[in-house]
Amino acid sequence: MPLLTPDLLLRAYANGVFPMAESAESEELMWFDPPHRGVLPLDRFHVPRRLRKTLRHFPFDVRVDSDFHQTMERCAAATPNRPSTWINSEIVEAYCQLYELGFAHSVECWTGQGADSTMVGGLYGVSLGGAFFGESMFSTITDASKVALVHLVARLMRNGFTLLDTQFITTHLAQFGAMEIPRHRYRAQLAKAIALEPDFQGGEEDERALVTAFLQSLTQIS
Template sequence: MPDDDSAPQKLTPELLLQAYQIGYFPMADDATADEIYWVHPELRGVIPLDRFHISKSLRKTVRQDRYIVTSDTDFRTVMQRCAEPQAGRRVTWINEQILEAYTGLFELGFAHSVETRTEDGTLVGGLYGVSIGGAFFGESMFSRATDASKVALVHLVAKLRAGGYRLLDTQFQNDHLVQFGTMEVPADDYQILLADAVQTEADFAALPDQMPGSTILQSITQTS
């Protein structure tokens, strides 16, 4: 990553790939900021894929197939929705530079989105992240309907488990993510997990889209 006294580097898909593989990710002060800064947390949020927790109420929602769930059908829009102010978060770290760089990553096949829609096709929730080898780095999610982003996360975990992923990085731990089993990992331990995961072959598309919620739940709860 750039030294403090070096000239700012343009954020590119190639630079992002280098950064993620050594534990860094970019943020901006807000959506209108022109520049970004690099973050390398001392404690990293991680959801163990074999210990993902789903509440009874969320299980019911997933099983009812309340939303149509797809992946990689509207990546840029998901990012734009994540960048909008939400309840409890009036300021976002996703600026134009980040939007363009991650869209470029998506076009190269190193970023993915999961979308939730109503029956009429309205996009009401979703998430996006970066995928390198067997590591998936969750970036952000948004919700405009009850449990819409949570359902997207459940489907994401099912896809990662089916595809042979080893690491689901959430960057930080917060009150929202704790309910899913997120834990904090010291930076040194995280680097070990990261090094192993990025060298692992994985397939984000191993699980087809729009599978019944009951099948999704079964794929998560069964022993690997």
């Protein structure tokens, strides 16, 4: 019987804890509650100028939750630049169960049409109350994962989410304004966020309109 169940995962996230495997081949899971947590403040999200230009040309067909399992598998796959990942088969199975229950979501970038369409980038994470816990992302084409992230943030902002947890900070995330905060501040933000009841899927489903409005709001703020 799998030890990683949807109920256990949700209770862990609600308490600021998340699992990772040592490698995709490992059968053992480790639980993390780091003293400093990576977060991406939604009200200070920064879109680099070059990426804004890319977004305005809509280079990808961006979809939400159209193929969650493939998104996870692509995030788990080894690449020349990332020879090993922390996503093992038990994590894939457990998060796919969370997806079926409505607590996990993917944002995907596709190219091509119909049966010839190919997923070229994306991300997935867990939604609990007004918190979204970003888990992993991948990209096989320049900017695909970045475009997916902007679409995610636009959706979170529109629907009333208050916390985007990135777990750790990377150079990739730092350019968007990601920062580390101490555990006590993170837990205070988490407690407020999970008490909310926003709908991840709510509102306008036209991804182009969603991101266009989001970019315009950023221009007005700046």
